[in-house]
Amino acid sequence: MTAASTLVDTDPSPSLDDLFSDIKPALSHRQAVIESARCYYCYDAPCVKACPSDIDIPSFIASIHHEDVNGAAETIYEQNIMGGSCARVCPTEILCEQACVRNKEEECAPVLIGLLQRHATDNAVFPDHPIGRASSTGKKVAVVGAGPAGLSCAHRLAVLGNEVDVFEAQSKAGGLNEYGIAKYKLTNQFAQKEVDFILGVGGITIHYNKALGKEIHLTDLTERYDSVFLGIGLQDTRELGLANESSIGVLNAVDFIKELRQANDIDQLDVPRTSAVVIGAGNTAIDIACQLKRLGTEEVTLVYRRGEADMSATDHEQHIAKEHQVRIKTWARPVEIRADANNHVSAVRFAKTRIDNGKLMDTGEFFEVACEAVYKAVGQSLAYPADETQLPDLGGGKISTMDNFKTTISKVFAGGDCTGVGQDLTVEAVQQGKLAAMAIHNYLTGSEGN
Amino acid sequence: MADLTTVFAGIKSPNPFWLASAPPTDKAYNVERAYEAGWGGVVWKTLGEDPAAVNVSSRYSAHYDGNGNVSGFNNIELITDRSLEVNLREIEAVKKSWPEQALIVSLMVPCEEHAWKTIVREVEKTGADGLELNFGCPHGMPERGMGAAVGQVPEYVEQVARWCKMYSTLPVIVKLTPNITDIRFAARAANAGGADAVSLINTINSITSIDLDQMAARPIVDGKSTHGGYCGPAVKPIALNMVAEIARDPETASLPISGIGGISNWRDAAEFISLGCGNVQVCTAAMIHGFRIVKEMKDGLSHWMDSKGYNTIADFQGAAVPNTTDWKYLNINYKVVAEIDQEKCIGCGRCFISCEDTSHQAIAITAQNNGTNKLEIIEEECVGCNLCEITCPVDDCITMVKRDVEKPYLNWTQDPRNPHREAS
Ligand SMILES: Cc1cc2nc3c(=O)[nH]c(=O)nc-3n(C[C@H](O)[C@H](O)[C@H](O)COP(=O)(O)OP(=O)(O)OC[C@H]3O[C@@H](n4cnc5c(N)ncnc54)[C@H](O)[C@@H]3O)c2cc1C
Ligand SMILES: Cc1cc2nc3c(=O)[nH]c(=O)nc-3n(C[C@H](O)[C@H](O)[C@H](O)COP(=O)(O)O)c2cc1C
Ligand code: SF4
Numbered sequence: 088m089t090a091a092s093t094l095v096d097t098d099p100s101p102s103l104d105d106l107f108s109d110i111k112p113a114l115s116h117r118q119a120v121i122e123s124a125r126c127y128y129c130y131d132a133p134c135v136k137a138c139p140s141d142i143d144i145p146s147f148i149a150s151i152h153h154e155d156v157n158g159a160a161e162t163i164y165e166q167n168i169m170g171g172s173c174a175r176v177c178p179t180e181i182l183c184e185q186a187c188v189r190n191k192e193e194e195c196a197p198v199l200i201g202l203l204q205r206h207a208t209d210n211a212v213f214p215d216h217p218i219g220r221a222s223s224t225g226k227k228v229a230v231v232g233a234g235p236a237g238l239s240c241a242h243r244l245a246v247l248g249n250e251v252d253v254f255e256a257q258s259k260a261g262g263l264n265e266y267g268i269a270k271y272k273l274t275n276q277f278a279q280k281e282v283d284f285i286l287g288v289g290g291i292t293i294h295y296n297k298a299l300g301k302e303i304h305l306t307d308l309t310e311r312y313d314s315v316f317l318g319i320g321l322q323d324t325r326e327l328g329l330a331n332e333s334s335i336g337v338l339n340a341v342d343f344i345k346e347l348r349q350a351n352d353i354d355q356l357d358v359p360r361t362s363a364v365v366i367g368a369g370n371t372a373i374d375i376a377c378q379l380k381r382l383g384t385e386e387v388t389l390v391y392r393r394g395e396a397d398m399s400a401t402d403h404e405q406h407i408a409k410e411h412q413v414r415i416k417t418w419a420r421p422v423e424i425r426a427d428a429n430n431h432v433s434a435v436r437f438a439k440t441r442i443d444n445g446k447l448m449d450t451g452e453f454f455e456v457a458c459e460a461v462y463k464a465v466g467q468s469l470a471y472p473a474d475e476t477q478l479p480d481l482g483g484g485k486i487s488t489m490d491n492f493k494t495t496i497s498k499v500f501a502g503g504d505c506t507g508v509g510q511d512l513t514v515e516a517v518q519q520g521k522l523a524a525m526a527i528h529n530y531l532t533g534s535e536g537n
Numbered sequence: 538m539a540d541l542t543t544v545f546a547g548i549k550s551p552n553p554f555w556l557a558s559a560p561p562t563d564k565a566y567n568v569e570r571a572y573e574a575g576w577g578g579v580v581w582k583t584l585g586e587d588p589a590a591v592n593v594s595s596r597y598s599a600h601y602d603g604n605g606n607v608s609g610f611n612n613i614e615l616i617t618d619r620s621l622e623v624n625l626r627e628i629e630a631v632k633k634s635w636p637e638q639a640l641i642v643s644l645m646v647p648c649e650e651h652a653w654k655t656i657v658r659e660v661e662k663t664g665a666d667g668l669e670l671n672f673g674c675p676h677g678m679p680e681r682g683m684g685a686a687v688g689q690v691p692e693y694v695e696q697v698a699r700w701c702k703m704y705s706t707l708p709v710i711v712k713l714t715p716n717i718t719d720i721r722f723a724a725r726a727a728n729a730g731g732a733d734a735v736s737l738i739n740t741i742n743s744i745t746s747i748d749l750d751q752m753a754a755r756p757i758v759d760g761k762s763t764h765g766g767y768c769g770p771a772v773k774p775i776a777l778n779m780v781a782e783i784a785r786d787p788e789t790a791s792l793p794i795s796g797i798g799g800i801s802n803w804r805d806a807a808e809f810i811s812l813g814c815g816n817v818q819v820c821t822a823a824m825i826h827g828f829r830i831v832k833e834m835k836d837g838l839s840h841w842m843d844s845k846g847y848n849t850i851a852d853f854q855g856a857a858v859p860n861t862t863d864w865k866y867l868n869i870n871y872k873v874v875a876e877i878d879q880e881k882c883i884g885c886g887r888c889f890i891s892c893e894d895t896s897h898q899a900i901a902i903t904a905q906n907n908g909t910n911k912l913e914i915i916e917e918e919c920v921g922c923n924l925c926e927i928t929c930p931v932d933d934c935i936t937m938v939k940r941d942v943e944k945p946y947l948n949w950t951q952d953p954r955n956p957h958r959e960a961s
């Protein structure tokens with residue numbers, strides 16, 4: 088049963104919203120009551136330790152069970168102001184839900200923590216922003232980038248009594264929540280609603296279309312503000328380094344997803360009708376493959392140079408791909424992109440691979456997959472604004488941070504995907520933004536203890 | 538196959554499962570459906586003098602467990618709201634069509650000799666198998682001097698039982714109210730009055746919940762409410778104790794008991810019978826699930842009896858009574874301690890926090906590298922209270938195991954630590 092094929096087969100002109108219905112629909116009130124009763128209210132609970140953002144999970148689930156959704160949502164927001172989007176996008180199967188003690192029972196069925204978190208954040212109704220602000224510190228902080236890291240940092244700084252100016256290169260806030268996450272994970276403009284909710288705390292001003300390196304510069308910011316936080320994410324994409332990579336129809340997966348996320352109508356998109364090849368094995372590769380299927384591409388082949396067990400996409404994500412009838416071809420690496428006379432991609436040629444003595448080798452066999460389009464999903468990298476004169480040091484291609492999210496430039500902190508800390512996940516970015524805000528606040532109020 | 542037939546106070550029935558006097562037994566239509574489903578007997582919804590009672594609208598409320606299942610049920614209904622004549626004619630007809638099934642008629646009239654005399658004679662003419670005297674209804678009727686208002690005064694219980702025995706040849710079962718401090722007084726009174734059996738419990742005074750918007754108890758009748766009668770699984774422990782009290786009392790030890798209160802499955806029934814009951818009556822479970830539940834009750838009881846080698850109900854009836862004693866006769870030298878099966882333990886930490894905060898600090902918790910915790914019993918501290926076993930969510934993960942302390946049986950009456958011990 089794939090939502091994709093039924094929708095495509097039965098409805099000749101479905102709207103984008105129909106095609107991208109919620110992949111994990113919300114629980115009903117009754118379902119939430121029953122699911123919350125399954126929580127054992129563990130002491131020193133493993134799920135809490137597994138949540139990158141330290142949410143007190145047994146407590147919020149108990150609040151749901153006792154029909155205090157506002158209390159549940161408050162508990163979530165205390166640690167994670169983007170608890171609403173995390174509930175939808177977190178790979179819970181490798182985070183909180185993997186740690187749930189109920190996996191160890193014969194039923195192997197963890198409490199559906201993500202869906203309960205969504206239930207709380209969706210259904211709580213607050214007259215005012217649920218978290219109040221401390222009295223003013225008189226300090227001003229600049230946050231660069233309004234993605235999960237920047238927004239979480241700005242929110243915590245505001246809560247602690249600081250004034251925050253956020254500078255965002257795009258015309259909308261939310262970062263990859265707005266431009267990158269698969270459309271079926273964040274439906275109904277959720278990213279923008281969440282941004283509005285966060286701003287409800289007060290003390291935060293977002294300046295749109297202001298890119299570091301273009302309209303704004305670090306030297307200025309460090310002069311005008313008491314501190315600066317960099318949460319600019321990863322804006323470059325890796326190349327395959329193959330001939331004809333620039334031919335028409337060879338695209339970066341993230342660029343296409345961004346277009347899809349911003350499109351109002353399917354006609355605005357250039358969707359391959361019959362066939363597409365996706366190269367990569369992470370969640371981005373799975374996301375683009377599934378989204379193409381929902382858009383109606385008949386044959387989507389995801390090719391990865393190693394085996395299924397080596398894919399960085401979680402089992403759960405791989406399962407979603409299979410449900411969307413994505414063809415997954417392992418043990419093959421692209422060696423050549425073929426283009427036709429009009430410089431349009433026509434096929435990809437692959438070399439079969441195998442492991443020999445722990446090393447990945449070609450077997451000497453080749454095959455071709457004909458396709459209308461190729462989507463590259465082999466990773467993003469930091470695009471540090473070239474025109475900046477003053478740059479913090481990088482390490483491993485990302486911004487180096489020391490203890491407490493400090494960069495090598497005085498007053499300047501960083502967090503989220505643009506740093507080398509943690510996994511590149513929304514919840515990690517939120518946590519790092521929050522912790523960085525606390526570090527900045529301590530630094531500004533002199534309670535750092537130096 | 539076990540033989541489930543019973544003869545209770547002289548009344549034969551194909552199995553020990555009767556429907557208690559309540560809405561399920563309100564009229565011929567329900568009762569015939571119940572017999573078709575396999576119930577061994579019914580106690581007809583309590584009859585009274587005409588004019589028939591009038592009920593309010595909004596009558597029931599419930600107490601729920603964490604999964605939304607009904608654990609307790611509350612009602613403010615009165616006795617039958619149909620005329621005596623209609624009921625009697627239906628009883629007569631039903632009994633004719635269902636000769637094998639037990640049909641008992643429940644009665645409640647004012648505490649006057651002629652009232653009881655008249656009604657028992659009317660009932661006897663229907664061919665019914667027995668009478669049940671409803672001295673239990675705790676709501677509405679006591680305000681009119683009936684139901685629990687009678688059941689709470691042993692002298693009245695005895696008197697009415699005697700009148701019924703005097704004016705009727707039918708077996709008389711006295712249904713007791715639990716809304717008293719010591720159930721034995723009422724049972725002794727029934728016995729003294731010549732009753733053939735007692736049945737218990739009727740419902741317990743209750744308020745299940747308050748609607749915090751309307752600031753009124755449920756069920757709400759036009760903004761107001763009144764206490765009701767509580768029944769269902771939540772009352773089973775109270776009923777079992779009262780049954781045991783009567784079964785253990787030398788004065789009433791041989792008085793047949795029909796067990797009622799929260800019986801929902803074969804196991805509940807087996808428990809009541811093992812405490813001395815000759816049969817059981819069910820109301821709430823049928824009201825929640827319908828008459829069909831009797832199938833699983835009969836099957837389950839009979840399979841369990843087969844597995845234990847019990848051929849008849851009498852084979853295990855009262856088997857738990859001798860093991861129900863006073864605290865002072867328990868063996869002070871008996872010792873159990875908790876044991877955790879590490880293979881089964883899922884590391885939820887519930888046993889730790891409950892013992893640590895509220896019991897004897899007898900469980901050690903050690904963080905593991907993978908984010909879970911290891912729980913271990915500190916045997917020297919464990920008093921064997923069972924709390925950890927109760928809070929553990931995994932079947933048979935924590936068990937209470939016997940430790941041989943190599944000391945003989947010693948009870949409190951003999952214990953040197955007891956300043957009031959009896960001389961040995
Ligand atoms: C396709 C895709 C799917 C994903 N799916 C998931 C998922 O399902 N679950 C999950 O947990 N994670 C997922 N992730 C990862 C997750 O989106 C990121 O880890 C998270 O968004 C990182 O947050 P961030 O704030 O560090 O960066 P970003 O979200 O990238 O935000 C950075 C912000 O900075 C702005 N910016 C960049 N440069 C400048 C500049 N020079 N000046 C001013 N502003 C600038 C950007 O416009 C953006 O708003 C996915 C990532 C991708 C690419
Ligand atoms: C709605 C309702 C009405 C009842 N009416 C009567 C009654 O008329 N006469 C009576 O003796 N008991 C009456 N009872 C009490 C039941 O017969 C029974 O004693 C009690 O419900 C406990 O059994 P249970 O836990 O199986 O429900 C009534 C109970 C309920 C729920
Ligand atoms: S039996 Fe009681 S005292 Fe012993 S470990 Fe368990 S909870 Fe603690």
